[in-house]
């Protein structure tokens with residue numbers, strides 16, 4: 257059967273035009289003008305935008321698999337993600353207890369995500385246990401459809417922390433096989449000292465989360481990662497950049513022709529650290545994520561860095577932690593589990609706060625929320641743009657809709673939404689995943705488990721450019 261998405265205002269990564277999209281066997285096979293034949297399914301998109309399904313290259317579903325029975329929201333909650341217009345995620349695959357990188361990835365694909373995920377996905381390997389085997393395993397990631405690995409420089413004394421020696425060795429081994437190394441570039445030792453000082457002074461409220469990890473902590477971590485990557489001769493991808501200190505380091509590196517790229521997140525572009533100053537502990541704890549939220553001036557710095565190409569993706573860093581778990585930090589902000597949900601809201605919030613304000617063009621929007629993440633993660637052109645041969649992952653977006661984000665309209669698997677009450681200046685109306693309508697009238701009409709693992713190719717954009 258053929259499907260024709262008719263008369264939409266099509267927005268791609270570099271164009272906008274009125275036209276039809278022809279779909280056969282789940283793939284885009286034509287862009288232009290098509291006369292429906294007998295038996296063709298026609299989806300009328302007149303008066304609406306049609307853009308590629310979003311690719312969110314930074315999510316943490318089922319993130320705490322190492323810590324017993326409590327976990328963050330799992331893949332079954334990706335129904336809210338696809339309702340929000342994101343059709344593919346690149347989820348983090350932390351090592352399971354006593355397991356290496358590859359076994360943990362295998363378990364995630366065949367047990368955790370299987371039968372549950374509503375979005376297509378690929379994975380980043382993620383070090384949470386520095387076992388001898390991981391250095392060899394890095395070389396086998398591409399054979400297993402994985403093209404990236406995450407190293408955390410922050411979180412001193414936690415299993416997440418990757419020391420400089422390990423980071424360097426991972427960089428070296430990644431270079432040989434085209435794996436992209438993502439870093440969380442905060443200096444864990446500085447944070448540890450500042451946290452101790454805060455607690456000692458009786459400063460235990462959530463707002464001290466930001467006090468204990470100021471921007472220069474991120475600037476230093478980013479600079480060190482860039483230095484080590486340069487010595488290893490490996491490209492680097494800096495996760496969740498939040499401030500000018502880190503942006504400056506990326507600009508400097510590019511100035512000497514080093515391959516460094518970076519992303520930022522929806523919340524760093526739209527929320528300030530004022531949110532952490534709320535007197536209500538639970539309200540404030542919703543915004544405890546790392547790096548910390550920044551002041552107003554950094555918001556503008558980040559939009560500028562996206563527009564000038566220093567940063568090249570907007571991600572959610574989605575982590576679904578219930579408020580009940582956030583209460584672990586009532587005695588001290590250092591014990592609040594870090595992370596905020598937002599994978600389902602990214603496209604709506606960036607449309608309202610980026611496109612509608614004139615900060616970014618519609619083409620830039622598509623690049624940042626879909627095309628670049630697909631290229632960075634080795635799944636382009638199957639994902640990320642409207643091009644012949646791509647999977648027919650499409651969003652039909654009603655630009656005239658006016659309303660507000662309400663958790664109750666689209667529960668995200670967590671007991672709150674950090675964007676509650678934010679304006680919807682347009683809304684995702686219909687979503688196609690590989691040619692199938694899975695969201696209709698902003699409601700999920702697909703199947704749990706419809707999402708597929710998409711093998712990623714090595715030597716992606718960090719190596720070869722966008």
Ligand SMILES: [Zn+2]
Pocket residue numbers: 314316573
């Ligand atoms: Zn993250």
